[in-house]
Amino acid sequence: MKFFEPTTVDEAVRYLAADPDHRCLAGGATLVAMMNAQLVEPAGLVSLAKVDGLKGIVRGGDGGLAIGAMTLHQTVADSPLFEGGHALVRDAARLIGHPAIRNMGTMGGSISHADSAADYPAALVAADATIEIAGPKGRRSVGAGDFFVDYLQTALEPGELVTAIRLPPAPKGTASAYQKFARVEGDFATVSAAVVLAMDGGKCKTIRIAVGACAPTPVRVAKAEAELVGGALDDRALAAACKTLAEACDPVDDFRGSGEYRRMLVPVLVRRAVAAARKRLEAPR
Amino acid sequence: MKIEDSFHVAAPVDRVWRFITDPAQVGPCLPGCQGVEITEPNKYRATIRVAVGPIKTTFNVLVELTEQDPPNRVASVTRGEEGGKASTLTAQSELRLTPSADGGTDVHYASEVSLVGRLGKFGLGIMKKKAKSLGEEFAAAFRTRVEGATPGAVPEAAGT
Numbered sequence: 047m048k049f050f051e052p053t054t055v056d057e058a059v060r061y062l063a064a065d066p067d068h069r070c071l072a073g074g075a076t077l078v079a080m081m082n083a084q085l086v087e088p089a090g091l092v093s094l095a096k097v098d099g100l101k102g103i104v105r106g107g108d109g110g111l112a113i114g115a116m117t118l119h120q121t122v123a124d125s126p127l128f129e130g131g132h133a134l135v136r137d138a139a140r141l142i143g144h145p146a147i148r149n150m151g152t153m154g155g156s157i158s159h160a161d162s163a164a165d166y167p168a169a170l171v172a173a174d175a176t177i178e179i180a181g182p183k184g185r186r187s188v189g190a191g192d193f194f195v196d197y198l199q200t201a202l203e204p205g206e207l208v209t210a211i212r213l214p215p216a217p218k219g220t221a222s223a224y225q226k227f228a229r230v231e232g233d234f235a236t237v238s239a240a241v242v243l244a245m246d247g248g249k250c251k252t253i254r255i256a257v258g259a260c261a262p263t264p265v266r267v268a269k270a271e272a273e274l275v276g277g278a279l280d281d282r283a284l285a286a287a288c289k290t291l292a293e294a295c296d297p298v299d300d301f302r303g304s305g306e307y308r309r310m311l312v313p314v315l316v317r318r319a320v321a322a323a324r325k326r327l328e329a330p331r
Numbered sequence: 332m333k334i335e336d337s338f339h340v341a342a343p344v345d346r347v348w349r350f351i352t353d354p355a356q357v358g359p360c361l362p363g364c365q366g367v368e369i370t371e372p373n374k375y376r377a378t379i380r381v382a383v384g385p386i387k388t389t390f391n392v393l394v395e396l397t398e399q400d401p402p403n404r405v406a407s408v409t410r411g412e413e414g415g416k417a418s419t420l421t422a423q424s425e426l427r428l429t430p431s432a433d434g435g436t437d438v439h440y441a442s443e444v445s446l447v448g449r450l451g452k453f454g455l456g457i458m459k460k461k462a463k464s465l466g467e468e469f470a471a472a473f474r475t476r477v478e479g480a481t482p483g484a485v486p487e488a489a490g491t
Contacts, residue, residue, distance in 0.1 A: 159384075197457050197461070198386065198457075298454070298457060
């Protein structure tokens with residue numbers, strides 16, 4: 047197996063595009079484990095460790111955030127930049143695995159692997175994030191909702207890699223939360239829910255809800271959200287939205303829980319996430 | 332891992348039976364199938380390629396039709412191995428054809444699949460979903476083939 051250590055994104059793209067069986071090595075938290083299990087056998091690894099400009103979190107002039115693809119989960123978990131409508135991404139980072147994993151794994155690596163039970167996908171879809179991509183044909187960006195395509199499958203074309211994740215500006219008065227249910231601490235989610243919302247005089251102004259780990263990709267239903275806008279997010283309205291979301295899910299049966307059990311958990315997690323976001327609105331930190 | 336599903340074909344049972352027991356007709360409908368070879372009567376050899384994201388596999392399988400009750404039921408045993416990778420697959424399958432009220436055929440299939448080796452470490456839940464979507468792809472391709480083919484193109488079509 048070949049090993050490449052490029053220092054620029056363009057050079058990394060060249061090595062990656064040279065062979066369809068070359069893969070990017072980011073933190074290695076998942077890829078190396080899968081190689082050890084002989085599930086993937088790349089012909090070459092393109093390490094991104096020495097590539098300039100892929101690390102760190104920057105707040106733009108418009109209030110949006112740009113997170114470099116090689117930014118560690120722990121860096122996100124510790125960052126004070128994730129406030130209001132961005133806080134759910136930090137919530138998600140704090141719930142990924144254990145400290146050892148958070149200090150190895152990267153946001154770009156995690157989303158490129160696209161495990162349907164991972165924490166970032168639902169959080170980024172609810173946050174309305176944009177994924178920045180570099181490839182042989184140049185740079186492009188894709189909305190998080192279109193980036194996740196299927197189990198372990200993203201919109202990345204051969205030779206392409208994620209360079210950054212952008213979160214749009216979150217207007218003042220926006221709050222967010224990510225909630226996860228896992229059998230034991232540090233496990234992948236059995237079910238997760240991510241919410242971004244804004245209230246105006248007791249009425250819901252905007253809301254985005256994404257359910258994680260219950261389908262090949264995060265589940266977002268425009269109708270469920272539209273029906274909540276303008277209302278007070280009371281019990282009845284939430285019950286209807288949760289029902290719509292649970293019906294849109296297509297969960298797997300596995301050792302973390304049956305599909306039926308997961309569907310029953312969807313309303314629980316969505317309500318928890320909505321409640322957590324509302325609590326933050328009332329007592330901003 | 333139990334895989335079970337059914338689909339409807341707008342063609343009479345006899346016709347569906349001829350197609351579904353003919354490897355030359357079934358092979359091209361199987362997603363990822365790289366060609367079927369008849370080794371002995373009721374024994375076939377095929378190469379099947381499947382991928383879930385970066386996890387790719389190619390299985391060389393031997394299919395043996397163990398029981399046939401034309402045109403109602405066929406049972407088969409499939410044994411496969413992944414070239415040099417120490418993963419093995421065995422499957423006991425049953426396929427039933429039932430005439431439906433509209434003159435068409437309901438095809439019901441059930442398979443008990445066991446996987447040993449490196450792929451056994453991969454999430455069974457996702458594997459089942461993948462099997463279901465491959466089953467749906469097969470059903471769509473098979474339906475097009477059976478419903479679309481002109482009777483003359485069907486082997487031994489004289490009996491229709």
